Amino acid sequence: MRLLVLGLLVLPACREDPEPPDPGEATSAAPATQPALADGRMLEAAFPGPTHSRTNPVQTPYGTLEQHTQMFQDEHGAFGVQWTEFPSERVARSSREAIYEQSVRGAAAATGAQVREQRRVDLGGVEGREVLVDDGRDHAYRARFFLVGNRLHHATVATTPARMAEPRVQSFFDSLRLVPRKP
Numbered sequence: 581m582r583l584l585v586l587g588l589l590v591l592p593a594c595r596e597d598p599e600p601p602d603p604g605e606a607t608s609a610a611p612a613t614q615p616a617l618a619d620g621r622m623l624e625a626a627f628p629g630p631t632h633s634r635t636n637p638v639q640t641p642y643g644t645l646e647q648h649t650q651m652f653q654d655e656h657g658a659f660g661v662q663w664t665e666f667p668s669e670r671v672a673r674s675s676r677e678a679i680y681e682q683s684v685r686g687a688a689a690a691t692g693a694q695v696r697e698q699r700r701v702d703l704g705g706v707e708g709r710e711v712l713v714d715d716g717r718d719h720a721y722r723a724r725f726f727l728v729g730n731r732l733h734h735a736t737v738a739t740t741p742a743r744m745a746e747p748r749v750q751s752f753f754d755s756l757r758l759v760p761r762k763p
Contacts, residue, residue, distance in 0.1 A: 623726075623733050625661050626755035627652040628748045642670050657739030659752050663731050671730040680709040683725045683732065688713050691721050691738075704758035712744070720744045724753060 631652045638647045651660040671679070688695050697712040701724055708726035722744060723736040735756055737749050 623661060623663070623735075624755075624757045624759050625650075625659075625735055625752060627659050628752065629654065638664070642667055656743055657737060660736045660738075661733070661756075662736070663733045665731045668730045671727070676707070676727050679727055679732065680725055683723075683734070684709060684711045687711060687721060687723055691715065691719065693719065693721065703756055706758065710753075714741055722749065722753075724756065728758075 627650075629652050631650050633648070633650045635646050635648050637644050645664050645666065647662055647664045649660055649662045651658060653659070666679075684695060684698060691713055693713045693715040695711055695713050697710075699710050701708045701710045703724070703726055706726050706728055708724055710722070710724045712720065712722050714720040718740050719738070720741040720743075721736065721738045723734050726733045735753065737744070737752060739746075739749070743749070
């Protein structure tokens with residue numbers, strides 16, 4: 581399961597060794613909503629069960645950044661929604677395409693796997709990328725990346741290749757929404 585969780589905590593071109601959840605972390609039942617996006621919207625997902633959240637400092641080529649994570653995990657896999665705010669000047673100097681490509685390469689490198697599929701996706705008018713990565717044995721990682729302003733959001737599922745076809749995986753991705761910020 582360690583490889584599965586590692587896949588959920590990926591940033592472009594960086595590898596991090598996540599710590600197990602702290603018993604004092606915040607928990608919630610599905611669906612969960614992230615903090616407000618730069619344009620006033622929030623990312624919402626229906627998780628298959630109760631989630632926990634945390635914020636971790638992560639070393640990246642852009643310096644130390646905070647990665648915010650909402651995650652559900654059971655014996656069959658892990659489901660997560662994460663966001664990281666990148667320095668505005670770095671995002672301004674990079675194309676959306678380059679940021680997505682770095683994210684896809686980072687996901688493959690951090691999990692020691694290969695990209696099997698990649699496609700464009702849309703969420704509320706925000707063009708993103710979906711990627712399927714696996715190690716050719718018993719670990720698979722599917723993610724959707726969305727850049728909104730200077731925040732990179734990603735929704736991820738890490739499980740076995742056989743379980744990747746389960747309805748709960750598609751239901752999780754189908755549930756993703758950018759919703760108006762609640763007062």
